[in-house]
Amino acid sequence: RYLAPRTGQGGAAKLVIPAGELKEGDAKFFEFAGSSAVLIKTKTGELVALSAVCTHLGCIVQWVKEKQQFLCPCHGGQFSTDGSVLGGPPPRPLAKIPLTVTEGNITIG
Numbered sequence: 001r002y003l004a005p006r007t008g009q010g011g012a013a014k015l016v017i018p019a020g021e022l023k024e025g026d027a028k029f030f031e032f033a034g035s036s037a038v039l040i041k042t043k044t045g046e047l048v049a050l051s052a053v054c055t056h057l058g059c060i061v062q063w064v065k066e067k068q069q070f071l072c073p074c075h076g077g078q079f080s081t082d083g084s085v086l087g088g089p090p091p092r093p094l095a096k097i098p099l100t101v102t103e104g105n106i107t108i109g
């Protein structure tokens, strides 16, 4: 259901996801530029794309829907929907990935 990543100008990989695929409060994981990434639609409808690679030692974070937070299974790092660190050992926020929304499609990267 995702369109395959394509190579855009400048060689950057882009991914297009129909905006309707994501409900408020949900997160979708996907492969982006050879790594794990996640797209979140917050409860207020804001869209955010983040690297899903924990900034501590590189585990892949999990989405905890009830808390609207990311949890790293390795050492308990916690991140908010904007990627900022809420707790645990991670030294930096999850990296943000730029996205644009046009005509019902979310373009990531």
Ligand code: FES
Residues within 6 Å of the ligand: 054, 055, 056, 057, 058, 059, 072, 073, 074, 075, 076, 077, 088, 089, 090
């Ligand atoms: Fe995520 Fe250690 S790798 S908290």
